[in-house]
Amino acid sequence: MKALVTGATGFVGSHLVRRLIADGWRVVATKRRRSSLEHLPASQIDFVEWDVSSEPSEELEKALAEVDIVFHLAGVIKSLNKDDFYRINFEGTRLLYGMASKHGNIKRFVFFSSQAAAGPSPTVEGIDESAPCKPVCHYGRSKMLAEIFLAAKEACPFTIIRPPVVFGEKDPATGELFRAVAKGWRFRIAGFLKAISLVYVEDLVEGVISAATAEIAKGRTYFFCYDEPVSLDGFFDLIEDAFDGMADGKKRLVRRLTVTAAEVKFFAALAHLFGSVFGFVPSLNLYKLPHFAQRFWTIRCDRAKRELNFKPSFSIAESIRRTLQSYLDFKKRTNSSL
Template sequence: MTSARILVTGAAGFIGKRLCDHLRTAGNPVRAATRTEASAQRLRDDGWDARCVEMRDPSALAAALEGVDQVYHLASVVSARSFAAARQVNVEGSRLLALEAAKRESPPRLLYVSSLAASGPVEGGRARTEADPGRPVSYYGRTKLEAEQALRGLADRLPVVAVRPPGVFGPGDLNLLQMFRSVRAGLNFVAVSQRYRYSFVYVEDLAEGMRRAMEAGDRLTHDHPSDGLYFLADPQPMTFGQLGDAVAAALGRRPPRCVTIPAAGCWGVATAPELWGRLTGAKTYLNYDKIREAVAGEWFCDPARADRELDWRPEKGLADRLIDTHNWYVRQKLLPANR
């Protein structure tokens, strides 16, 4: 079987780096596209074919697409300070990339990495499925859904499949590290409600799911809004209380004390990073857009379609994957070795 020549956008990010490693391990030549020249140079120093690509520059996109068979499109603005800023990259950048790909004599197959945020929170206590209409509550979710729709509009010119991962964790993720540290100190901070359930997926399992969706997934069509769309998640959602207990088990500690932060407190906690981001332009993960999602309710989905059509499911359960994540933190000296 001939190896595919692959372009990965957003290759310097948490998920992008793991996906590039996963694809190269499978024997595929990978071209890594990044937002800045500095990040591209770091990847080149590590032996990658990497280049800086401005997602709104058609000529740069055309050059990056030269000779590739598959495109994994991960580049996006996650913590947006405004809808317009998120839309420029998440929607217009995705549209331009797809238009340039469609111009190829043999257009590459494109996998778009969307998000559970495009679906919106759970309604009526039932897990979200691909057939449910999208009702996003954040700038990020709205632009991810709009990008899906823009790509669906090019379905007759370009083969596209889309995946919607939920919360992603694993080696390289520094957000869950904060929970490991607080749980190690005996506390688990929970936003809004201890009853809310969430879906998660380990980054290596996600990378394999994306590879399978690229190889075997249905493509987006004009006919049905759920065609070519896949949730990639562990089938068992967790409350943050349960997640904290599982983190404690990975640490070899007693279950932590849960401290619930009410909605008003969540907005207050996000105010400082929100203002800092606005004043300095710095990227901040925790901002008002993330709080819009946090206070909206439960976020979990049903990955049965991926199991059925892609023969994909997580290789291990969440408890074992949290142990794997803990071990990576220790190897990186982000947590002490003693559990």
């Protein structure tokens, strides 16, 4: 089997590519001129250049004519320009699907949407894929629009993946929580983020490959997650436990900071302003704020269990321990901080 993977240079994409290659797939990956190939086995991949914002090249057209499956992961998760979400996540998907559907060889177009397209859950029990979409931010809305676009198309079979918070080796987002604990800090937001669904990146890529190749998954949308959600506090507990269980055996002194919703809003506004002035995108900004100001980001993945035999390989605690181990190994190899 041969796959085209967009967003291969990102966190989830690099795990997916490594797994596909390990399973014997041939992989063509898109990259941008300045993309880092650091996390990819570059010698085993054919690359084509593609920036969603520019005209697709002949190279990309040629690659699409030769692959069986397209995994479309390229997307923007955080930006201080709200138009980026729609241009890259929605328009980019529309463009790529349009190109892919001209080629009869493509058996499946797998689109990486997000739990954010569905929105938060009203209760801790969580929503399933049939719940009406109620996104609360531009990111979620842009992914929802791309889903609506695909749902009306038949030219090329598609499958939609809606990951919740993904964690694992090399994730810059959840990696910040590990680094905070390493530095002796953790925080909670009073009244919010009481339950969050999670998926370990290795389990996600396994589920995605099953979905890409299963007949039943044509035209379907899937959540993948652990059965048990955790609160932000619970996530920090698990990270702390992982640190405590490590070989150095040192018990860390970790200070607990509680911030109010009003304080989070203030920091988001400040960070947004700083980011706009100094040209970087902080993890907390005004467009990310709606993610933090929710109680339940919970989903259920009974469909993936039933139709794709989805089952996480390890407990959450074990996956967090493995993730921490990967950070510690990297730190040792590169003589850097966590």
